[in-house]
Every structure is written in C-alpha cells, then in structure tokens.
Amino acid sequence: MTEREELNLRQRLSALSRLPLLRGARVDAEAKRLERQLERLQADTSDDAIWRSVELARHPERPYTLDYVGRLIDDWVELHGDRGRADDGALVTGLGRLDGRTVAIVGHQKGRDVKERLDRQFGMAYPEGYHKAMRTMEIAERFGFPLVSLVDTPGAYPGVAAEQHGQGGAIARAQAEMSRLTVPTVACIIGEGGSGGAVAIAVSDRVLMQENAIYSVITPEGCAAILWRDGSEAKKAAAAFKPDALHCLDLGVIDGVVPEPPGGAQTDHDAAARLLRTALVEALEELEETPGEELRRRRRAKFRGMGVFA
Amino acid sequence: MSEPRFEVQVEHRHAPPPADAKHPNTCPKCGSHYRDDELAESLWVCGHCGHHFPMRARARIDWYADPESFQEEAADVRSEDPLDFFDTRPYAERLAQAELNTGQGEAMVIGQASIDAMPVELAVMDFKFMGGSMGSAVGEKFSRACDSAIERGAPLVSVTSSGGARMQEGILSLMQLPKTVCAVEELHDARIPMITVMAHPTTAGVLASFASLGDVTIAEPGALIVFAGPRVVQETTREKLPDDFGLAEQNLRFGHLDAIVPRAEQRAYIARVLRLFT
Numbered sequence: 001m002t003e004r005e006e007l008n009l010r011q012r013l014s015a016l017s018r019l020p021l022l023r024g025a026r027v028d029a030e031a032k033r034l035e036r037q038l039e040r041l042q043a044d045t046s047d048d049a050i051w052r053s054v055e056l057a058r059h060p061e062r063p064y065t066l067d068y069v070g071r072l073i074d075d076w077v078e079l080h081g082d083r084g085r086a087d088d089g090a091l092v093t094g095l096g097r098l099d100g101r102t103v104a105i106v107g108h109q110k111g112r113d114v115k116e117r118l119d120r121q122f123g124m125a126y127p128e129g130y131h132k133a134m135r136t137m138e139i140a141e142r143f144g145f146p147l148v149s150l151v152d153t154p155g156a157y158p159g160v161a162a163e164q165h166g167q168g169g170a171i172a173r174a175q176a177e178m179s180r181l182t183v184p185t186v187a188c189i190i191g192e193g194g195s196g197g198a199v200a201i202a203v204s205d206r207v208l209m210q211e212n213a214i215y216s217v218i219t220p221e222g223c224a225a226i227l228w229r230d231g232s233e234a235k236k237a238a239a240a241f242k243p244d245a246l247h248c249l250d251l252g253v254i255d256g257v258v259p260e261p262p263g264g265a266q267t268d269h270d271a272a273a274r275l276l277r278t279a280l281v282e283a284l285e286e287l288e289e290t291p292g293e294e295l296r297r298r299r300r301a302k303f304r305g306m307g308v309f310a
Numbered sequence: 311m312s313e314p315r316f317e318v319q320v321e322h323r324h325a326p327p328p329a330d331a332k333h334p335n336t337c338p339k340c341g342s343h344y345r346d347d348e349l350a351e352s353l354w355v356c357g358h359c360g361h362h363f364p365m366r367a368r369a370r371i372d373w374y375a376d377p378e379s380f381q382e383e384a385a386d387v388r389s390e391d392p393l394d395f396f397d398t399r400p401y402a403e404r405l406a407q408a409e410l411n412t413g414q415g416e417a418m419v420i421g422q423a424s425i426d427a428m429p430v431e432l433a434v435m436d437f438k439f440m441g442g443s444m445g446s447a448v449g450e451k452f453s454r455a456c457d458s459a460i461e462r463g464a465p466l467v468s469v470t471s472s473g474g475a476r477m478q479e480g481i482l483s484l485m486q487l488p489k490t491v492c493a494v495e496e497l498h499d500a501r502i503p504m505i506t507v508m509a510h511p512t513t514a515g516v517l518a519s520f521a522s523l524g525d526v527t528i529a530e531p532g533a534l535i536v537f538a539g540p541r542v543v544q545e546t547t548r549e550k551l552p553d554d555f556g557l558a559e560q561n562l563r564f565g566h567l568d569a570i571v572p573r574a575e576q577r578a579y580i581a582r583v584l585r586l587f588t
Contacts, residue, residue, distance in 0.1 A: 156518075158538030159547045163556055164564045168517030168537035175491040176523060195475075196487060196518040196537070203488045217475045217484040217515075222542075227397035227477060240395055241480035251392065253481050300492040304453060306485040307446030308392040 047239035056212035057191050061266035065107030065150045071273035082131035089120040091129030093136035099281045104140035106133040107150030124157035127170035134177045149187035149201040156197030171200040178203035182292025186283045189213040206283040209245040211260045216243035353573045362530050367419040367436035375423035382421040384454045389447040401478040412439045416447045420455040426581040431459035434469040442472035445479040449486030453493035465503040470521040474514025490520040503587040528571045529558035
C-alpha cells in the first residue's frame, strides 16, 4: 500500500469511526467492509511503522496544545493556577470559542526551546497541574461548557516534591472529576499519551487520537528498562505493547483516529489544526444532543467495559 | 544491511541465589529469622522490630473476616493475552507460572464477608501474583466488588499491594485506571463507604486510581506509597531522596492518609469505622 492510499483509507476510517460504528452499535455492510480493511491495514502495521509513530509523536516540531489553541480557538482566555500552591506550566487550561460555542480546554504543553522546556518540565505536570485542570472542569460543569482535552505528555512528573504534593491522588481525583461531569467531553491525544499523567484528563465521552500519536501505559524506554533490563530495547518494547493509534482503536480504547497532513502534523501546523477542528466539532455536535445524565451514564459504561479477560 | 545476529538468552533455572539475598522468613530490617508457623502466628509481623512482611490475600481475609463468613466472588475471572505479549518470556507463560506459584487465578481476591457481624465486601490484592500488577482481570474484579457492595448495601474494604499497571497488557492495563475510578464513583453515588488499607507497596497505577479514593484511608507501617518509585525519581531528576521517601510515615505527614495502623490493630480499627457508617 502506498503512503497516499494508506492516508486516504485512514481518513475514511476515521470519519466512520467517529460514528459508533466500529464498536458494533450500528453495524451495517459498509462498516463491516471497512472493518475488514482495518484488519488488513493493521496486519500491515509493522514494528517499523509503530516506531515511526513513536518518533513522530515526539517530533520537536510537532504542534503542541497552544499551537492548536491559537489556530482553533477564538477569544482565548487562559486560566492560571490551582488556587493553592502554584501555576503549573506543563498543563494549560482556559476558556474560548470553538466554532461559535464556549468550551473549556485542558491540555499538556511541552516547550519549544530549551528554556521553555525546562519551565514547562517537558509537559510533565505536577499535582498542581491536575488541580488546575479540575478547577477548569468545575467551571465547565457549572456553566455547561463542553470540555476539550488535548493530551501530550511523557507522563506525570516523577519527583520528590510531586510525590509529597500527592501525585497519585491528584491523578485519581482528576479522573473521578471527569467521570462526574454532565457536559460533553472530547479528548484527543495529539502527541504522547503517557500513562496516568495522560489518562488523568482523558476520561472523555469521545477519545480521539491523531494518526501518529501514541497512547501507552509506560514509555517504550521505561518498559524496556523493566522487562528487558535494557533501556535501549525501546523499539522492541514498543512493538510488543503497540501504542499506535490503530491498535488503540482496535482494542476499543479510542473512538476515532484523526488524520494528519502527509508526513505528519509537524510538516504543516495549519493543515493539522484544520483536520483536528473538523474531528472535534463533529464529536461535540454528536454529543450535544444527549442529555447530561445520559452522557455521564454512557461514559462510565464505556470505561467500565474496557479490558479483555476470561 | 547489517549482519544477521542471533540472540541467545540463557536462563539458569537452578542458579544459586545471589549472595546478598535473604531468606523470605528473615526480617530485612533486623535480621531476625522465623519459622513459617511463627510468622503466621504473628500475622507476618517481626516480633523484634515490628517490620511488616508481605501478607498473602487469603491470610489477610482470614484475619479480617469473621470465621466461615467469607464467600469468594468472581474466582474464575482470568487475564487474557490480547497483545500476544512477549518480552523475555511469553505473558501467557508468566500468568500460568504465577497461578502455579500462588494457587490464585489473579492478583486480587474479592468476596462477601462479615467483620464483627457487620456485612462487608472485601477486595484484597496479593503482591505475590506478578507484583500485584493490575491488568484487565484485576480491574474487572475490583469493579465487580463495587457492584456487589452496592447491591447488598455493604461497605467495601479494599486492601492494595501493587507495583502498578500490568505492562504486558499494554494500553488496556492503563484503561483499568478510569475503569476502577468509575466503579468507585458509582459506589460513592450509592453512598456506600469505602475503607482502603494500603499495604507495601501501593504504587503507580493503583495509587493513581481506586486506592486514592477511599472515604477512610489507612496504611501499614513502612509501606511504600508513591506514584513514581525511588529509582525512577532518582534517574529522571537526579534529586537527592529523603530517607523516608514515599513511606507511609511521610505520606501521613503530607496529608495523604488518615492513619498508620499496625496489622494487629487493623481489624479493630476497621470494625470501629464500619460501626460509624452503619
């Protein structure tokens, strides 16, 4: 399959998978046919392709949360600080307009240059970041604003102070807060979806992933260090735990794949933002018709159904 | 093209243990040594220095629950291998080995019981089964324990002991975080109390999900309770770690726990809390 054909197929698949088709709710002949194509495409997902996703997801030129905010959101007002201890630059939150409606946004933010990277801890949030996100979620709930999460973190910050400030509890409570919301919630993994630090803001009605994003329980390096006792076996580890978008879709972890411009989002930020906007707006429009209590019930049922066991 | 390379890995099945490895019945803190029956008698607590040895799930259930009151649920839930995961050994083989070694199907045992004649639901983790790691089966069992507690209006007593999410199940193991969190939220909505006992170690994915959401949360003395373990923190940040980094005592000081309760006093403590809620 040429790259062009593959992209084309992925675009059609992602358009379809935004409907609840692939999970079996409205399966018709067309979905079955596409499902078969998806299977074939997945058979083509070689170890090298998975590693390419890992590299593209971490590409230093890849658009970050604020790059998308600048292109998608009008009247952006950033909300700073957790009202207790600090303002965590690794996780930005705010309000703005997406396609005419006010939305609340939470998203990880890596830095572009060395100084900004250090200031934002490479997108690894402290508990303060998750407390700030929860504050923004509360505003969304109170005023009925849909919540959009943009996920891009290697993981929550592993440090002495972060532990003392309650990193584990903060991640647990952010998920609990998201499972209580009665407003529409959409999350998109736009780069690295690293472990608890990522899922803390991704317990959403619709979870999307950009084509070259990754979503995983641990970094490939971390997994290799533990299971192979050798951090340089990262490529082997990634091939084993399959963090790429298509495998996540197949496992029912995400609801749709958002296409990127040819070659990856880093090649054309504007085009990547346009594709993301279409996906976010479609997902929101679909959710906005459902009553809040029902959204919450379905969201919990969706996450309660995740896993494979006998 | 690089030259083809053969990868050879030899596992010594009968290799002698490393020289510094201690017998599991030897206290790592003070070096006192106990017979099996002595440890069982003392609830696996060192009589000399108070060190808490790991306690198996069944033994803990026998200790907490009224005699003959425990009825196990979801005993047949088993992990599958959705990724055909293979590191140095296949995941399926690791699972089979763990079941043989522990006599248990998974890293958590759940069921109905009573404590001081008050009905409870128990969800108890066992570190011996693959480091108490949480995969799909553990997530499912915990969720079913919440459902069973709601159905019977019985408080949930959950005991955690886990290295975190089970990497061999990839992203699905991460999804057990929101899954168990959603199950606890339903428990909260139904106004069913949840008491959490954190045993050594309660780390990573389990700490970042259901373990942190108890109404009353206690820990065993000396238990390691962290999101990121000491080695990861040191390697990532090169920070100098405090001596009591991540231990229950530090967690209590920073406000993450309600109390540290020695094992021998836990049954009475839990009963006291249960009476307040019923």
